[in-house]
Amino acid sequence: MTLKGIVKGTGNMLGRYIGKWFYDKGIHFDATNTPYFPPIVNAIRRAGLAVKPPTAYELSGPILDEEVDEVRKLIEECKQSWPRTSITLMSAGWLNKVGKKEFEKFLSYSPKGTALLSSKDVSRTKKDANFSVRL
Known part of the structure; x- marks a missing residue:
């Protein structure tokens, strides 16, 4: 088998394993269209054989903590821009049909981004x- 055939086969196997994961966990196929999916595949390629997948503990602990910190920083940057750019306050309601609960969410929109x-x-x-006034 040629090197090109080996590389093509490896890519196909990566696709199949990703597919199995999507099917097993019921991940919507549109998840591949998010800006976060291609960097995952690129990181796997760069890491090569040395890569170890994150554990459930790492995903629910330290990695999640890092992501929460990043989102907080982005929201703070948004808030700091408000005096210069002004904001639009928005609200949206939704119904959780399973638990029969109604929720109202409040968001701010500015040129810097939207924040919950x-x-x-x-x-x-x-x-x-x-x-809305009482909320």
């Missing part, structure tokens, strides 16, 4: 003209 400000369970809140 809060989310509240409004299942037991009276829906009238003053609904």
Whole structure:
């Protein structure tokens, strides 16, 4: 087999293993269209044989903590731009059909980006003209 055939076969196997993971965990195929998917594949290629996948502990602990810190920094950058750019406050409601709960989320939009400000369970809140003011 030629080197080209080996590389092509390796790529196919990577695709198959990624596919098995998607199918097993019910990951929507559109997840491959996020900006985060190609860097995963590139990182696997660069790491080569030395790569070890993260453990459940690492994903739910230190790696998650790093991502939370990064998001907090991005939100803080957004907030710091508000006095210069102004913001648009937005709200959106949604219903959790399984638990029969209603939620209202509040977001800010500015040229720097959109940030979730809060989310509240409004299942037991009276829906009238003053609904949003009370939240």
